[in-house]
Amino acid sequence: MTDTVLAVLNQPSRDAAPHDPDADAYTWVEPLEEHLQVQDLGATRGDGVFETITVVDGHPQALEPHLARFGRSAAKLDLPAPDTDVWRQAVEAACARLDPVREAFVKTVMTRGVEGTDRPTGWVYAAPSPDSTRARTEGISVVLLDRGYRHDVERTSPWLLQGAKTLSYGINMAALREAVRRGADDALFVSTDGYVLEGTRANLVMRVGDRLVTPRTDIGILDGTTQADVFRFAEEQGMETAYELVTLDDLRAADALWLVSSVRQAAPVRAVDGEDRPVDAELTTRINDFLLARSV
Secondary structure (H helix, E strand, O other): OEOOEEEEEOOOOOOOOOOOOOOOOEEEEOOOOOOOOOOEHHHHOOOEEEEEEEEEOOEEOOHHHHHHHHHHHHHHOOOOOOOHHHHHHHHHHHHHHEOOOOEEEEEEEEEOOEOOOOOOEEEEEEEEOOOOHHHHHHOEEEEEEEOOOOOOHHHHOHHHOOOOOEOOOHHHHHHHHHHHHOOOOEEEEEOOOOEEEEEOOOEEEEEEOOEEEEEOOOOOOOOOHHHHHHHHHHHHOOOEEEEEOOEHHHHHHOOEEEEEEOOOEEEEEEEEOOEEOOOOHHHHHHHHHHHHOOOO
16 A cells, blocks of 8 residues: 555556557556657647546546546547557556545546557556645636637537547646636636636536536536536535536526536635636535545
8 A cells, every 4th residue: 555656557558559568567667767768749848648537435437427528538549549448457456555545536647658659658656645624615716718629619620629639738727827816716617708617626516596508518628527426416405407508698697607627626716807707605515525435
């Protein structure tokens, strides 16, 4: 058992040759030692995909939806299909190998590999999660930032890879730094034609009366695994759920807002562009209790 775990996969995809024909499916290595070749396209070009999976009491949550999205992202990048069985095995083994903690996370990463080899690189990393209590209970402030694309960019320009969870997170991190410069905790992207999209690392969920609403997932945003489970919670409580085009007026009129994601779970939004927003503390607690108790 250890506090951080790293498994390097020998054959991340059945569609590509293994790195070592005689090696096991994955190998345990020391997380802080050197493992990535300097010519790996994941490092030089951000050419790869990843997932971050919540782990509660040793159990990886929403594992199958994460693995499915991992495969969809790889397909959008024309990467070889991840071998779902070996990735699942490595994730579960990493969870078992990690020191017992209440909340942890597992990150799966697959790159195109070293240029010219046609063999993807893959690894699974696990570690304890940072404490998200403050964000879940006190809420977060966000600023609205123009993403620079229309809401139909996924249809008109699929090569921009909007909707794929790629390693190219430079823009997201720049937006997060801009939010901090403006005195906020996070950013919420808006399309050039005025539709609300997603956060830098999270999906938006709104309460509108007795309904929960999230932006449609065909507008160049990620289909959120945590958001899907928030909707599952709502439906079990008899609440209606909907995927809609969300305008800025819709955002302002909503009764409550959350940014939802793995690790942080549901963080209520207490301010948008410096304007205070109502926080539904009771529903937030119920949502997070549900998310942290997931068995699938």
